[in-house]
Amino acid sequence: MPPGLEAHRECFWIVLFTSVLVWAYSAPPFRTKANGVWANVTIAIPRGLLLKVAGWSTVKTVLDVEPWFIGTIFGLFVLGASTTKDFADIEGDRAGGCNTLPILYGVKKAAWMIAPFFVLPFLLIPVGVRRGILTGNPVLLDVLAASLVLYGIYTVYLLVRKPEELAFTENHPSWTHMYLMMMVAQVGFALAYVL
Secondary structure, three states: OOHHHHHHHHHHHHHHHHHHHHHHHHOOOOOHHHEOHHHHHHHHHHHHHHHHHHHHHOOOOOOOHHHHHHHHHHHHHHHHHOOHHHHHOHHHHHHOOOEOHHHHHOHHHHHHHHHHHHOHHHHHHHHHHHOOOOOOOHHHHHHHHHHHHHHHHHHHHHHHHOHHHHHOOOOOHHHHHHHHHHHHHHHHHHHHHHO
16 A cells, blocks of 8 residues: 555544544533533643644654654643633523533632643653654754743643633633644744754
């Protein structure tokens, strides 16, 4: 079988599985959005982990640890960071029967629960470089890791300094920073693998 065809198959199966998870997030009988941390898991796997692996599958095989390592970094970030939107949606989620982390644990505790996910995943980047898992430009990857850790610390500061504000702002700045961090990470990885 031609190598290109196998890559397309890998991508197809990843996208199909991802579509099922995205459906399970909102639709019965699973509707994981209503089940606390399971909402975060069903967002983190497709939007963090598998999105990166699917992209990798278009140029290389996924039967290597590298795309899964990169996807794990993004997946762990999204696992916690996806909750930033739930703070503004407490009233609607509660009315819709969705038990998000801010509803289950309160705003302050939920903010502290997700805080490590803005920093710790990016500490895996230099680990991957030193262990030879990440084959991109090591200097750029180290700079990216340091930048994301600092950016994550700043975002955590916004999250935990006045957590009660998270529930009263339509879109708290931490939500915006979560998306900006994701973009910085994606562009940084792309540059590290191109240069």
